Amino acid sequence: MNASMDSIDTDLAARIRAAIIQGKFHEGERLSEAQLCDLFGVSRTPVRLALRLLEREGVIRRGGGRGYQVHSPTVADILQAVQVRGHLESLAARLMAMSPGRHNQLPNLAAAIDEIERLIGLGVMDDATLRQLQQQNANFHKTILDGCGNDFVGFTCNQISHLPMLEVGSMVFDRQVLSSPQGVERSLFRLRFGNAQHKVIYEAIQKGDAVRAEGVMREHSNTMVEYIEVFEKRNEALTLSDLISYSGIDLAQVQTAAPLSG
Amino acid sequence: MNASMDSIDTDLAARIRAAIIQGKFHEGERLSEAQLCDLFGVSRTPVRLALRLLEREGVIRRGGGRGYQVHSPTVADILQAVQVRGHLESLAARLMAMSPGRHNQLPNLAAAIDEIERLIGLGVMDDATLRQLQQQNANFHKTILDGCGNDFVGFTCNQISHLPMLEVGSMVFDRQVLSSPQGVERSLFRLRFGNAQHKVIYEAIQKGDAVRAEGVMREHSNTMVEYIEVFEKRNEALTLSDLISYSGIDLAQVQTAAPLSG
DNA sequence: TCATGCGGCTTGGGATCCCAAAGTCAAGCG
């Protein structure tokens, strides 16, 4: 019930999307409806709905004459998108700092900050802890998006949050880095640094310092961009699969092949 | 061939959207597929595709159990969206000012500015002139979105540009204001003011002054917000139909009823 | 030999059919 709470087409779109991101199709490959039908074992109606959805998301495009062709997002695309999302979040931070009713939401921010601090204090970077960290991080960011008074900011963020690492509040880690003690230590530092930014954002919003809230939030978003760029420099052939982790979307659990027959 | 260059479902979505925006359906009204089928004289397949599209756009929502209910955007919603779009454009302006290859695009910006200046100089505010103004304004803004180097900014803007007045480069006028000489004069001033901002943005981008480009672009976007807010104050029951004009989308030309039979 | 036209084949779009789930109404029971 994890990936299939929605109807077939939404679920199907998620599976095709995951397949594309994981590189199961070649870049520019033609996708025909019939092909997807018997690949996933469904009829053409949901396939067409899914294709329309994916077209809007930008992971497939109308190619030349007939059919769609896959347009798999590259790491560079994701970096651009993260920048856009960060810019939107900085707008949200500014607006929230200017909002009179912001004090109702402040406890939620504080709770997320404290919980992240507690989790960091444990000093372990196992899967469960990372999941909880991601959850609290998402809480923090979503609270700002919801509390900024402009519903459209959150709406627009959601419009682009289907791509990997674009889910609001997602946290990116290199898989390898967590296997070495130094890597864990560096990751812990990165988390402490991020949470320090959270605290500054919190205080700026509390005091109504809109400029500061916006600026620090922008800087906070930039942190992820730079983190990914470091990877890019270190590893030429960086692929999305190397990075996707703790983003709220677990690609590994999204099955690609059709499981059942009849 | 204006509104129907795409296939039926896209066109259908546009018609349903127009009907919703024009208030042909009550807020919260249940939309059933069958009802829309015989209202527009098409089958259920395109209707479902259109409904999925409109759901993603946010003009209809999944209501309670079955079916969709219309969620017509209010003037307040549009204001929020304009703010978001403006924020994205200010990001584009900043990025373009920082982009090394920006000089290729500068002539396009200058051309749009000059052409707007020329059109304003005519001193007339007839339909044809306004259309040309809107076109040049769109050129200016699209050039920045395309030239900023981050394709995702333009992509995200496009994601929300189906709503009235959210098309990039759209210009909003009150219909009534153009019928009086004072109104025309005020509108001309507003256009001159806007184009002056264009010039400042142009120069900031040229000089690579990213901070200034971003700031003026934000202010430039705010102008429209304030213009609409003035209306809102003057006319309590301001509806979207009073404002929609010269937005690139001509609602009057989008037919609602089914034209043919058999 | 090359170009052009015709015909078949592939493929996407729209319509219709079937089924399952949810909502509603009414009747029976407490």
Place this chain on the structure above:
DNA sequence: CGCTTGACTTTGGGATCCCAAGCCGCATGA
């Protein structure tokens, strides 16, 4: 008299069918 439950009806989701519009290839004529 009210609540519950079961049957009917409405409606949305999925599958299949039909049609039209592009591609491809072959053949024929210049």
